[in-house]
Amino acid sequence: MSVVHRKGWCPGALRPMESGDGLIVRLRIMGGALSPDLARAIAACAKDYGNGLIDLSGRANLQLRGVTRATLPALQARLDALGLLDIDPNAEAIRNILASPLTGIDPSAVLDIGSGIRVLDERLRNDTRLHRLSPKFLFLIDDGGCFPMPSGSADIAFLARAGQPAFFFEIRLAGKRAGSCAVDDLSETAARLAHAFLKLRGADETIRRIADLTARIGTDAIAQAAGLTDMPNAAEDSCNVAPRVLGAHALGAHTVLGLGIPFGRLDAQALHTLADAAETVEGELRLSPWRAIFLVANQIHPDLAGRMHDAGFILDEEAPIRSIAACSGKPACLHGATASQADAARLAPLARKLAASGIALHVSACAKGCAHPRPAPVTLIGRDRGYDLVLDAGAGDQPLLRGLDMPVVERLLQKFVTTPPIERATLAHQFCVEAQI
Known part of the structure; x- marks a missing residue:
């Protein structure tokens, strides 16, 4: 079985990513449903062929860590027997469908999107023209149930709506309203939008996500190229506040x-x-x-x-650890400069006090910000010399302070707890001057 190893790649089972603790093998499980037998089989794969660690990604995928080049062929054979292996690594790379996890059982849902997930998944497998999409390109389907999905993070999102006389999907492109489609047209509409994206970006492969293209030509241009109907002029961002699921x-x-x-x-x-x-x-x-x-x-x-x-x-x-995001960090990640998860656990008691809800603190071992690509009230970016700090921004933004060690970070966060967010930047500078940092 052919294998392509890459660093900094969105991993799959056929195309794993090399990391600090070995290869990462991502399993794209359609609809996110696991029977007890399948869950036990995946656990056995993690133990027998990797280091026993499993990551649940922000796209509801499972990632097996610590797989080696020696164990990978046997793992792939086992995944194939379980029905979890694609034939084509290019198809595998774009089968990125994030869907409401409780579809089919949530009585508050507008409709059961199970068939839509399956049909779209099949379309992505078989339409080879779509295999030019970036592995980060994300389709999202929300059934309108009790736990709203983070549609703003998706390139193409379908949100179930109750209309007259029939149900339909509202379509959003990178969080902006772009039109609507009939329930049975989801797969075809998704393909038309993806093809329009590929055509409009042309040969410029630096445009990898819908947001990159809408920043240049707007949302309506893509919607028109795909033949969408019902395009509101107002372009509204979707809410990305995580629901209370525990x-x-x-x-x-x-x-x-x-x-x-x-x-x-x-x-x-x-x-x-x-x-x-x-x-x-x-x-x-x-x-x-x-x-x-x-x-x-x-x-x-x-x-x-x-x-x-x-x-x-x-x-x-309300558990403090729910208010903090952290990536794998050092040594598991090749890019990580700090042990971000250990540091995050140490800071968790302070994190919940920084904001009333959502992610209040993001600890990233490097500037990539994999664990939380959106802004957070406080973000720490790992460097060889310690942590840089940004406020109300992301890991890739310009730091307010640089080179803070953990004791300094703790003391500063303790001061932030009793300081209004609007005054934190001033306080941070004063603190560093007084502490001669």
């Missing part, structure tokens, strides 16, 4: 238990524990983009939630 939720005939994964990182034993729990209640697991996995069943006894908490899963949305 804990128990009663959804019609189902009970859903949202289990937080610290920094999106779990090990093979933790996934095996989840599989056993799902089997105990005759349920299944659903992957989400919110650093959480849903346990879905007809009934879930409260005692099970307690056992999952004891096993290391987070059930409280």
Whole structure:
């Protein structure tokens, strides 16, 4: 089986990415649903062919870490037997569909998008003209249910809406309203939009995402090229506040238990524990983009939630660690200059006090900002000399302060806790002058 190894690439199972702890193999699981047997099989793959660590990505994919060149062929053979391996690495690279994880069981959803996910996935596999899309290009389908999806991060998003006389999808391009389509036209419309994007960008492959193109020619130009109808003039950003997903939720005939994964990182034993729990209640697991996995069943006894908490899963949305984002960091990442997850865990008690909700603190081991590509109230960027700091911006933005060690960072964040956000920049400069940093 042919293999292409790359650094800094969006990994797949056929085209893994080399990192500091070995190869990263990403599994794109259509719809994000895992039976107990499949979850146990993936856990065994992580243990037998990697270092036992698994990342749940912001696109609801599972990434097996620490795979070696020696173990990769056997892993690929096992994934093929499980139905998790694509035939073509180019098709695999663009099968990026993020969809509502509770589709089919959420009674508040506008419609069941399961068939739409399958048809779009098949279109991406088979339409070779679309294989020119960037591996970062993201399609999103939101069923309109109780947990709104982060549509602003998607290149092409379909949001289910209840209309008269029929349901339809509102279409957004990089978070901007662009038109609508009938429910049964989702796959065809997605393909037309993607083809229009490729045509309009021409030979300029530096334009990799829809946002790159809309910044140059606007949203309407792409919508018109794809033949979209109903294009509002107002271009509104979608809300990207993460919903409160942790804990128990009663959804019609189902009970859903949202289990937080610290920094999106779990090990093979933790996934095996989840599989056993799902089997105990005759349920299944659903992957989400919110650093959480849903346990879905007809009934879930409260005692099970307690056992999952004891096993290391987070059930409280107010837990400090939920307010902080951190990448793999050093030594797992080749680019990482700092041990970002260890430092983030150390800073977590302060993080929740920095903002009332959402990600308050982003600790990135380098300027790429993989764990949280959007601005955060406070962002730390790892350097060989310590951390640079930015406020209300992202990891790639110009630092306000440079070269802070962890004790200094802690003291500064303690001051931020009692300071209004608008005054933090002034306070930070004063602090550094007084501390002679």
